[in-house]
Amino acid sequence: MGRAIVITSGKGGVGKTTTTCNLGAAMAQLGASVVLVDADIGLRNLDVVMGLENRIVYHVVDVVQGKCTVQKALIKDRRLENLWLLPASQTDDKDAVTPGDMRKLIAELKANHNYVLIDCPAGIEQGFKNAIAAADEAIVVATPEVSSIRDADRVVGLLAAQSISTRLIVNRISSHLVKKGDMLSQADVIEILALDMLGAVPLDEHVVASTNKGMPAVLEGKSLAAREFTRIARRLVGLDVETVRETGGGFFTRLTRALGLSSAPAA
Amino acid sequence: MWNLFRSKQSSREVAKGRLHLVLAHDRVGLEGGKLQEMRREIAAVISKYVPIDLDAVEVQIETKSRATELKVSSPLPARTSP
Numbered sequence: 001m002g003r004a005i006v007i008t009s010g011k012g013g014v015g016k017t018t019t020t021c022n023l024g025a026a027m028a029q030l031g032a033s034v035v036l037v038d039a040d041i042g043l044r045n046l047d048v049v050m051g052l053e054n055r056i057v058y059h060v061v062d063v064v065q066g067k068c069t070v071q072k073a074l075i076k077d078r079r080l081e082n083l084w085l086l087p088a089s090q091t092d093d094k095d096a097v098t099p100g101d102m103r104k105l106i107a108e109l110k111a112n113h114n115y116v117l118i119d120c121p122a123g124i125e126q127g128f129k130n131a132i133a134a135a136d137e138a139i140v141v142a143t144p145e146v147s148s149i150r151d152a153d154r155v156v157g158l159l160a161a162q163s164i165s166t167r168l169i170v171n172r173i174s175s176h177l178v179k180k181g182d183m184l185s186q187a188d189v190i191e192i193l194a195l196d197m198l199g200a201v202p203l204d205e206h207v208v209a210s211t212n213k214g215m216p217a218v219l220e221g222k223s224l225a226a227r228e229f230t231r232i233a234r235r236l237v238g239l240d241v242e243t244v245r246e247t248g249g250g251f252f253t254r255l256t257r258a259l260g261l262s263s264a265p266a267a
Numbered sequence: 268m269w270n271l272f273r274s275k276q277s278s279r280e281v282a283k284g285r286l287h288l289v290l291a292h293d294r295v296g297l298e299g300g301k302l303q304e305m306r307r308e309i310a311a312v313i314s315k316y317v318p319i320d321l322d323a324v325e326v327q328i329e330t331k332s333r334a335t336e337l338k339v340s341s342p343l344p345a346r347t348s349p
């Protein structure tokens with residue numbers, strides 16, 4: 001039986017889809033069998049970020065409506081042994097799928113794969129409710145900005161109300177700006193949101209280039225962002241539990257220890 | 268040059284302060300108007316027992332970790348009768 005992890009944020013444009021793509025690819029590289037589900041019905045994007053847009057035949061709404069089996073709708077990523085994508089529909093709207101449909105669909109995927117990563121749409125309406133309905137746990141992605149953190153906090157509250165355990169990824173952090181005093185540090189974000197942190201992905205232009213090409217950054221070598229995505233993937237599959245990397249000097253290390261982030265994550 | 272910037276709060280600190288305030292209110296779901304209404308009612312209740320300056324009563328919502336608390340402060344005058 002696999003685990004379903006929803007990747008969500010509240011605010012759009014903070015890197016949910018890029019995070020889903022890279023974590024999925026990195027987890028598959030580590031040997032796990034992974035399915036990525038695009039839950040953004042009507043505005044699908046995970047297919048283009050993955051570079052699989054030309055291979056779509058069926059999508060999630062076809063499966064829900066019984067037009068094809070889940071297996072038939074899955075697109076196998078040819079670059080990796082055990083990575084699949086279940087694309088969203090581009091023409092239907094959010095109401096085409098219910099939370100009940102999602103629970104049934106994800107249960108079927110979990111029966112045959114180690115991990116199901118669900119890429120949640122922005123917002124907190126129907127699409128969000130569908131995406132979290134079948135999740136065993138959640139990853140909230142936030143950039144170190146006031147608006148992103150505010151929306152993340154709303155989502156954290158909604159996930160807590162559903163008793164879904166939640167961890168944080170801070171995305172697009174610039175150690176240069178943090179040192180200058182012009183960006184919130186990862187420690188600041190942890191303190192404000194009071195969440196366990198999985199990792200902090202640095203602002204990295206390699207990700208822009210990878211996304212242009214439809215190639216997960218983790219498959220393109222050792223850029224800073226790719227290394228952090230791989231490190232987070234290792235934590236998720238339970239391979240190791242090293243401390244969150246520092247960007248701000250010794251104080252941060254002490255803080256993460258004080259917050260208990262050095263210890264093993266809950267199973 | 269250094270001193271010129273030193274006295275100023277960094278934008279990072281400003282962001283933190285703004286977030287603490289915004290999140291405290293978001294988490295409780297109390298908009299500004301409702302909070303003022305509550306402040307006036309609390310002040311009225313206190314004044315039933317102690318003569319106070321109604322406008323000096325302050326309410327604040329603060330949040331630490333994921334716990335949120337309401338802080339009410341009011342200067343109380345010393346009694347005048349024996």
